[in-house]
Amino acid sequence: MASRHTYESAGRIISTIKGELMRKTTLVCVYLAAIVIANLTVANWGPQMAIYNAFLFIGLDLATRDALHDLWHGRLIRNMSILILAGSALSFIGGLWLGQGVHVGQIAFASCVAFACAASADAVTYHLLRQRSWYERVNQSNIVSAAVDSVVFALLWPFGFQFAIVFSLFAAKVAGGVVWSFVIAQGPMKKIWLRKELVEA
Numbered sequence: 001m002a003s004r005h006t007y008e009s010a011g012r013i014i015s016t017i018k019g020e021l022m023r024k025t026t027l028v029c030v031y032l033a034a035i036v037i038a039n040l041t042v043a044n045w046g047p048q049m050a051i052y053n054a055f056l057f058i059g060l061d062l063a064t065r066d067a068l069h070d071l072w073h074g075r076l077i078r079n080m081s082i083l084i085l086a087g088s089a090l091s092f093i094g095g096l097w098l099g100q101g102v103h104v105g106q107i108a109f110a111s112c113v114a115f116a117c118a119a120s121a122d123a124v125t126y127h128l129l130r131q132r133s134w135y136e137r138v139n140q141s142n143i144v145s146a147a148v149d150s151v152v153f154a155l156l157w158p159f160g161f162q163f164a165i166v167f168s169l170f171a172a173k174v175a176g177g178v179v180w181s182f183v184i185a186q187g188p189m190k191k192i193w194l195r196k197e198l199v200e201a
Helices: 002-045 047-098 104-128 134-156 163-186
Strands: none
Touching: 002 047, 002 104, 047 104, 047 134, 047 163, 104 134, 134 163
16 A cells, blocks of 8 residues: 555656646747747838737747746746747847848847846846736736836837837737736646646646
């Protein structure tokens, strides 16, 4: 009986580890795919594409960052730094390979700096809101990170700083974050978004 109980306990532990690893891998792949697609489309079609990207991809990245925040714990700074640099590097290499516009290098650089600043602001805000539910933490911290990301990106990208575009980017990112955080919390991963952290339902 003791051996059976031990095997069952070990099986549950292994299953939990595999499940957490799968969640991390999925979120990382989603994050990288979103940032690469966003950067390449802006490099090719210019600022008019940035508004759509802000809702579809950047809002997704902001919500994904908060999900990874809970999963990465003590390795958050190292892992997030690697993730941001990897996304920018893939955007730059992909842009050169696919010939996506003359601004691909500058946009990848602007994205890297903007996301580093936004992720830092988001992490601090998300931590300060740790007593609130996960859904509140995500969307309230996204307001701060969306503002930082929009301003810094517009200051560094090759199309000039235009307040109307920056505000539109900010609003689209916040709205996208609301939608994507709900999807992440309630989708196939079956999370409970009224709790303080993402946990198994």
